[in-house]
Amino acid sequence: MTTLLFVHDAAAGHDTGPGHPERAARARAVAAALGAPDFAGLERREPPQAGREALERVHAPEYVDLVLANMPERGHVRFDADTVASPGTKEAALRAAGATTAAVDALVGGEADTAFCAMRPPGHHAEPARAMGFCFFNSIAVGAAHARAVHGLGRVAIVDFDVHHGNGTQAVFWDEPDVLFASTHQMPLYPGTGAERECGAHGQVYNTPLPPGAGGKAFRERFEERVLPAVEAFRPELILVSAGFDAHRADPLAQLELDAGDFAWATRRLLAAARRHAGGRLAAVLEGGYDLEALEECVGAHVATLAGA
Numbered sequence: 001m002t003t004l005l006f007v008h009d010a011a012a013g014h015d016t017g018p019g020h021p022e023r024a025a026r027a028r029a030v031a032a033a034l035g036a037p038d039f040a041g042l043e044r045r046e047p048p049q050a051g052r053e054a055l056e057r058v059h060a061p062e063y064v065d066l067v068l069a070n071m072p073e074r075g076h077v078r079f080d081a082d083t084v085a086s087p088g089t090k091e092a093a094l095r096a097a098g099a100t101t102a103a104v105d106a107l108v109g110g111e112a113d114t115a116f117c118a119m120r121p122p123g124h125h126a127e128p129a130r131a132m133g134f135c136f137f138n139s140i141a142v143g144a145a146h147a148r149a150v151h152g153l154g155r156v157a158i159v160d161f162d163v164h165h166g167n168g169t170q171a172v173f174w175d176e177p178d179v180l181f182a183s184t185h186q187m188p189l190y191p192g193t194g195a196e197r198e199c200g201a202h203g204q205v206y207n208t209p210l211p212p213g214a215g216g217k218a219f220r221e222r223f224e225e226r227v228l229p230a231v232e233a234f235r236p237e238l239i240l241v242s243a244g245f246d247a248h249r250a251d252p253l254a255q256l257e258l259d260a261g262d263f264a265w266a267t268r269r270l271l272a273a274a275r276r277h278a279g280g281r282l283a284a285v286l287e288g289g290y291d292l293e294a295l296e297e298c299v300g301a302h303v304a305t306l307a308g309a
Helices: 025-034 052-056 061-069 089-108 139-151 167-173 216-234 260-277 292-306
Strands: 003-006 043-045 114-117 156-160 179-186 205-210 238-243 282-286
Touching: 003 089, 003 292, 025 292, 052 061, 052 089, 052 139, 089 114, 089 139, 089 238, 089 282, 114 292, 139 156, 139 167, 139 238, 139 282, 156 167, 156 216, 167 179, 167 205, 179 216, 205 216, 216 260, 238 260, 260 282, 260 292, 282 292
Parallel strands: 003 043, 003 114, 114 282, 156 179, 156 238, 179 205, 238 282
Antiparallel strands: none
8 A cells, every 4th residue: 555645844834822821743743643754655745735726615715815815924823713824934834735635636636546745734723714723725725726626636524523513614515516524523612513403505415423422432433333434335536534633632722532642543545435436545634632642552553554564
């Protein structure tokens, strides 16, 4: 199995200011995980900056204008109470979105089976015309839209196991029957969306909320009962994963009790589905994960699974 890593120093150049959980140290923790000897043989590629055409398949043109025009040359700008931009944010956000399109190109082009986009800021809370939850552009949605528009893929599945519901991804594809969105997340928790009754305009959204305190057993059972059957029935030509690791028991922003083994298990199950339906093609995009030791451990377990270690 061939796995690509999309990495760039710009991920650490996005500065959210003192005390912010989505901090540059996250990029260093991910880099430490990927620096393990087991990953020395994996090809690393520099992600491009996403262009307007790719962004506007997901975001309103006036919103793209607003984000780009308000990126600061010095200091910080708040797009909302949680979503902070610095002089390095523009490049980081554009490369985070560009990593997903480059990963899709590589997988569809047969250059690799799997890919991990090790970039920040995260993206799954960004709505078509709204920055929120640390997110500016919805990177995974940009990748899914690129797969359909550029490569003509008919069915793309997005699976999100971040502890927070991917409200932005759900909003982007709510009316799109050929993009499945399946999410496990804690509820109640920010952003307050993701109830099971939210099932998309065509029944292609599968929300699977978990109560505070739920652990690996509950996560695996619900993943088996709801997420995996939805993916199997959909028969995707590509699987994309919003790989947030903040459902780990050590994470400060939530109250689930998962460990690195649970994320590796979910990754293996999704890889098996990708082999059955998508020619093995699966790309993962870093989302949350705010305890640095847990993030490093979980990224290592996730990428080892992607690479077949």
